[in-house]
Amino acid sequence: xxxxxxxxxxxxxxxxxxxxxxxxxxxxxxxxxxxxxxxxxxxxxxxxxxxxxxxxxxxxxxxxxxxxxxxxxxxxxxxxxxxxxxxxxxxxxxxxxxxxxxxxxxxxxxxxxxxxxxxxxxxxxxxxxxxxx
Amino acid sequence: xxxxxxxxxxxxxxxxxxxxxxxxxxxxxxxxxxxxxxxxxxxxxxxxxxxxxxxxxxxxxxxxxxxxxxxxxxxxxxxxxxxxxxxxxxxxxxxxxxxxxxxxxxxxxxxxxxxxxxxxxxxxxxxxxxxxx
DNA sequence: CGGAATCATGGGTATATACCCGCGAAATGA
DNA sequence: TCATTTCGCGGGTATATACCCATGATTCCG
Numbered sequence: 001x002x003x004x005x006x007x008x009x010x011x012x013x014x015x016x017x018x019x020x021x022x023x024x025x026x027x028x029x030x031x032x033x034x035x036x037x038x039x040x041x042x043x044x045x046x047x048x049x050x051x052x053x054x055x056x057x058x059x060x061x062x063x064x065x066x067x068x069x070x071x072x073x074x075x076x077x078x079x080x081x082x083x084x085x086x087x088x089x090x091x092x093x094x095x096x097x098x099x100x101x102x103x104x105x106x107x108x109x110x111x112x113x114x115x116x117x118x119x120x121x122x123x124x125x126x127x128x129x130x131x132x133x
Numbered sequence: 134x135x136x137x138x139x140x141x142x143x144x145x146x147x148x149x150x151x152x153x154x155x156x157x158x159x160x161x162x163x164x165x166x167x168x169x170x171x172x173x174x175x176x177x178x179x180x181x182x183x184x185x186x187x188x189x190x191x192x193x194x195x196x197x198x199x200x201x202x203x204x205x206x207x208x209x210x211x212x213x214x215x216x217x218x219x220x221x222x223x224x225x226x227x228x229x230x231x232x233x234x235x236x237x238x239x240x241x242x243x244x245x246x247x248x249x250x251x252x253x254x255x256x257x258x259x260x261x262x263x264x265x266x
Numbered sequence: 267c268g269g270a271a272t273c274a275t276g277g278g279t280a281t282a283t284a285c286c287c288g289c290g291a292a293a294t295g296a
Numbered sequence: 297t298c299a300t301t302t303c304g305c306g307g308g309t310a311t312a313t314a315c316c317c318a319t320g321a322t323t324c325c326g
Contacts (some may be wrong), residue, residue: 009162086275115140192284
């Protein structure tokens with residue numbers, strides 16, 4: 001059988017393609033899908049520590065720290081010390097909330113497009129398969 | 134509906150998890166799945182230009198160039214000018230071929246593990262769904 | 267209370283990835 | 297042949313991602 005069918009490589013390719021698709025949809029906002037998703041998660045959990053956020057989004061703590069710093073530079077997120085002086089707590093700024101509102105319909109459209117491309121129950125089946133990995 | 138089900142984010146997460154799984158499987162060789170896969174592609178197409186290789190693996194030319202340079206530093210790939218003086222042609226070195234041989238069974242096992250986790254026809258369905266994206 | 271273990275973050279380093287730009291090489295057409 | 301266009305690559309810059317280690321804060325015992 002063809003050796004091109006490495007599940008991992010197929011996943012990585014699909015991930016790049018789909019990310020790029022969402023990125024284009026969100027481009028008018030100046031954020032990519034990774035940033036938009038992180039912003040949403042911060043908003044839901046705010047005020048949240050890096051550690052908790054990292055656990056939620058399944059990324060390394062240091063990765064979340066650096067990604068959050070980018071959002072901070074963009075003015076979308078505020079990073080301030082928590083009661084525990086070790087903690088950096090994150091919250092979405094007013095401009096960040098505006099981005100979330102403006103982005104919602106753009107994200108919805110990309111999401112719907114993908115579902116169309118996957119067919120009626122394709123999206124659900126894909127979700128289940130990915131969850132099994 | 135839960136807003137956690139962004140197809141893109143689910144794909145990215147799965148891609149990270151699965152990549153990490155293959156990376157661990159290949160760790161004894163000192164290469165990760167991206168490098169191993171690139172090495173395989175270079176081997177199949179050798180001697181190959183960066184542009185052709187990039188088209189094959191669906192990555193940006195500059196990305197392939199940098200990734201290939203890492204493989205070169207590792208001594209697994211040779212980069213030499215082609216007849217066309219603009220071209221850099223890639224080929225797998227002897228140590229690189231050894232890595233391909235040693236890696237094959239490790240890759241096979243990871244691949245089989247994933248198929249087990251996906252179930253009988255899960256792998257096929259996943260492949261089809263990813264191809265639709 | 268004070269030393270030890272634990273915990274949160276940050277920074278260093280490295281790869282993966284993409285976009286843009288400039289340079290030198292090659293092809294093309296007048 | 298020579299100017300123009302096209303082509304292939306490398307480098308700059310930026311984000312995404314992970315691992316390891318240092319540092320400083322907190323907690324936990326003895």
